[in-house]
Amino acid sequence: MDRLWYRHYNPKVPHQLDYPDKPLPVLLEQTVAKYPRNVATYFMGATLTYKALWDQIQRMATALRDLGVQKGDRVGIMLPNCPQTIVAYYATLQVGAVAVMTNPMYVEREMEHQWNDAGVQVVFTLDHLYPKVDRAAAATRVQKIVATSLRECLPFPLKWLYPLKARKDKLFTAVPYDDRRVFSFTRLLRQSAPSTTPCPATLEDLALLQYTGGTTGVSKGVMLSHANILANVIQICGWNPELQWGKEKVVGILPFFHVFGMTVAMNQPLYTGATIILLPRFEIDSLLKTLHKTKPTLFPGVPTIYVAIVNHPKIKEFDLSSIRFCITGSAPMPLEILKKFEEITGGLIIEGYGLSEASPVTHVNPIGALRKPGSIGVPVPDTDCRIISLEDGVSQVPVGEVGELAVKGPQVMKGYWNMPEETAQTLRDGWLYTGDIAKMDEDGFVYIVDRKKDMIIAGGYNIYPREVDEVLYAHPKVLDAVTVGVPDPYRGETVKAFVVPKPGETVTPEEIIAFCKSKLAAYKVPKAVEIRESLPKTMVGKILRKELREEEIRKYEQSKASS
Structure with a gap:
């Protein structure tokens, strides 16, 4: 294969990499030996050194073994970004078990599906989430619950003020610890000796079941091995020749229960001896104060976060000049936001x-070579990609033409948990068919056009919502925007845009449509625009296009039924 992209690599980035032959916990132990006094985590003023973090991980590994967790067992981790999440994750891997990261915002039905599908037996959670976890556990194989509180990792005086705020916010829950079914995270640490048992996992053993819904269908458990996750960590480290080992400060705001946050904001910083600045949720004022105070150097994020920073009315009051690099993904990065953020910080946003x-x-x-804003860049080392014909699903299309993006590399999953048919559809001859529509230019840079499932077919024309979204974001009054295909009795589907104005701004549907007409072919212009105060989003900040589309379909069906 002619790998066009190699000629645009930074000269310091190799085409192939060497990968350690140890599982993740063993590599963390090596980091601890190298940087024992480095601060591993910063959480609202409280810090843990690498030595202290490793001690907690080893104590929790002992506790898990005492709770009956064995190699290959699945352990649910339903926590926000806090030190306990890292301890639970690495202790699970240390005993050879499989982590099942669960979104704390899940309702009981979603928990039940995930834990039943994975066969989870032990769950880590927060105290105020305990009631719904307890109810969901009753309908699953979960036998033991380990609960903790954010208070347990706060510094004085926040530790003593937390219960007052928790009661005010109606988050206070008295967990019925009984040391038989319900256990205290802190008590387990205190009562358990550090483990002396070597990690039994091999590189090919499962480390993680990462549940993903994709754009349609039931949530699927992606099987990621230690080798998969480790390969991606090494690839990311190798991609940045400016990385300063043992010196970086990384913003940990991307949720660790999401694979993007898990890899770039948790595993990769821990592998390199960096400090992770933990934030349990995205709240713009709190984020800016933390950035100003802690002076991070690396900032993995998503466009929603950068949009909020750029548009904050008091942004000039915060010093963000310590930020050198940001990596963004999960959603398209509006070019105007990228430019403004780089002007404010002096840092570089790298789209991936x-x-x-x-x-x-x-x-x-x-990094430090040709960059093309608006593209997702080029394949990382040891990774190949092809653009596959949408017509036959097999042949490659020429440069510049649109098709489905397929990738191959050591970071690609082993398959879907207990779903052989879905695995066979997605993994073909070693290639992962992504479901994303893309094109490659003459330099090997790839551009995502849209999801296969999101493409709008109106009157026979193929319309890619992302293209319309980019135009909407270019409007000076628009803060957030998304385009969906809605049912239309004449065209089959038609284009509808949902728009959130910037604070203090007012915009009308007519203005938006007129703006789009000046920048898009007529068939791509939204036929309807709805102005909203907010849009539904995932915890990672990705706008839920599917939810808005389903809402419109329900409206359409109701109107048909009543007419």
Whole structure:
């Protein structure tokens, strides 16, 4: 294969990499030996050194073994970004078990599906989530619950003020610890001795079941091995020749239960001896104060976060000049936002691409070499990609033509948990068919056009919502926007845009449509525009296009039924 992209690599980035032959916990132990006094985590003023973090991981590994967890067992981790999440994750891997990361915002039905499908037996969670976890566990194989509180990792005086705020916010829950079914995270640490048992996992053993819904269908468990996750960590490290080992400070705001956050904001910083600045949720004022105070150097994020920073009314009051590099993915990065953010910080935003099935990163724009804003960049080392014909699903299309993006590399999953048919559809001859529509230019840079499932077919024309979204974001009054295909009795589908104005701005549907007419072919212009105060989003900040489309379909069916 003619790998066009190699000639645009930074000269310091090799085409192939060497990968350690040890599982993740063993590599963390090596980092601890190298940087024992480095601060591993910063959480609202409280810090843990690498030595202290490793001690907690080893104590929790002992506790898990005492709770009956064995190699290959599945352990649910339903926590926000806090030190306990890292301890639970690495302790699970240390005993050879498989982590099942669960979104804390899940309702009981979603928990039940995931834990039943994975066969989870032990769950880590927060105290105020305990009631719904307890109810969901009753309908699953979960036998033991380990609960913790954010208070347990706060510094004085926040530790003592937390219960007052928790009661005010109606988050206070008295967990019925009984040391038989319900256990205290802190008590387990205190009562358990550090483990002396070597990690029994091999590189090919499962480390993670990462559940993904994709755009349609039931949530699927992506099987990622230690080798998969480790390969992606090494690929990301190798991609940045400016990486300063043992010195970086990384913003940990991307949720660790999402594979993007897990790899770039948790595993990769821990592998390199960096400090992770933990934030349990995205709240713009709190984020800016933390950035100003802690002076991070690396900032993995998603466009929604950068949009909020750029548009904050008091942004000039915060010093963000310590930020050198940002990596963004999960959603398109509006060019105007990228330019404004780089002007404010002096740092560089590097756009990339990934998916749960690839641990997740497959493409990134080069650092210190040719960068093409609007593209997802080029394949990372040891990763190949093809653009496959949408007509036959087999042949490659020429440069510049649109097709389905397929990738191959050491970070690609082993398959879907207990789903052989879905695995066979997605993994073909070693290639991962992503479901994303893309094109490659003459330099090997890839551009995502849209999801196969999101493409709008109106009157026989193929319309890619992302193209319309880019135009909407270019409007000076628009803060957030998304385009969906809605049912239309004449065209089959038609284009509808949902728009959130910037604070203090007012915009009308007519203005938006007129703006789009000046920048898009007539058939691509939204036929309807709805102005909203907010849009539904995932915890990672990705706008839920599917949810809005389903809402419109329900409206359409109801109107047909009543007419």
